[in-house]
Amino acid sequence: MEPLAATPLKCSIPKARLIAVLLSMVLCSVTLFLLQLRYLKPKIKDFYSFEVKDSKGRTVSLEKYRGKASLIVNVASNCQHTDRNYLALQELHREFGSFHFNVLAFPCNQFGESEPRPSHEIEAFVKSNYGVTFPIFHKIKILGSEGEPAFRFLIDSSKKEPRWNFWKYLVNPEGKVVKFWRPEESLEAIRPDVAALVRQIIIKKKEDL
Numbered sequence: 001m002e003p004l005a006a007t008p009l010k011c012s013i014p015k016a017r018l019i020a021v022l023l024s025m026v027l028c029s030v031t032l033f034l035l036q037l038r039y040l041k042p043k044i045k046d047f048y049s050f051e052v053k054d055s056k057g058r059t060v061s062l063e064k065y066r067g068k069a070s071l072i073v074n075v076a077s078n079c080q081h082t083d084r085n086y087l088a089l090q091e092l093h094r095e096f097g098s099f100h101f102n103v104l105a106f107p108c109n110q111f112g113e114s115e116p117r118p119s120h121e122i123e124a125f126v127k128s129n130y131g132v133t134f135p136i137f138h139k140i141k142i143l144g145s146e147g148e149p150a151f152r153f154l155i156d157s158s159k160k161e162p163r164w165n166f167w168k169y170l171v172n173p174e175g176k177v178v179k180f181w182r183p184e185e186s187l188e189a190i191r192p193d194v195a196a197l198v199r200q201i202i203i204k205k206k207e208d209l
Contacts, residue, residue, distance in 0.1 A: 046175025050150035053138035055123040067173045069197040075105045076115040076165040081183045085166045086130040088187040093134040100198045103134035110143050111164045
């Protein structure tokens with residue numbers, strides 16, 4: 001007669017195989033999950049990867065400005081800073097040209113309700129009064145849940161949210177924020193950084209030839 005102890009030993013063999021199969025399945029699932037985290041991670045955006053609307057409400061890709069330096073400004077028509085800032089911005093835009101540099105203006109009415117006009121009127125107003133030749137985009141919101149994503153990117157990157165009109169953010173050719181200025185800071189404070197960034201762009205283009 002066979003010993004009784006032999007029976008549990010025979011039964012334990014398929015159970016061990018089952019555990020091994022289950023462990024393999026768990027390991028495969030974990031591996032696939034880690035690979036998804038690594039390769040399917042959402043691409044980090046930069047400023048030029050966003051789309052915005054122009055003064056006529058048409059969708060515009062900011063990719064068209066990639067490779068240039070950009071000074072992004074939240075503008076307003078009825079502000080104590082309006083005259084000085086629009087004249088200074090146009091001077092910068094004219095000085096450095098649109099080949100390597102652009103001023104990009106985003107009207108906003110959230111600061112003192114100092115931009116009540118609709119977008120197409122804003123563009124006509126600044127062209128008529130200040131000779132503006134740089135792009136004026138559709139009027140946006142900056143504060144709150146309806147904040148324009150492209151402008152929120154500037155704020156999140158710099159950790160500085162505008163508290164009034166004419167805050168300025170300098171963005172490099174790769175779409176990263178490199179500096180910001182408050183509305184009361186003068187053109188003389190801004191020009192050296194813009195000039196340095198434009199110089200870097202020109203040098204790099206020469207090296208790539």
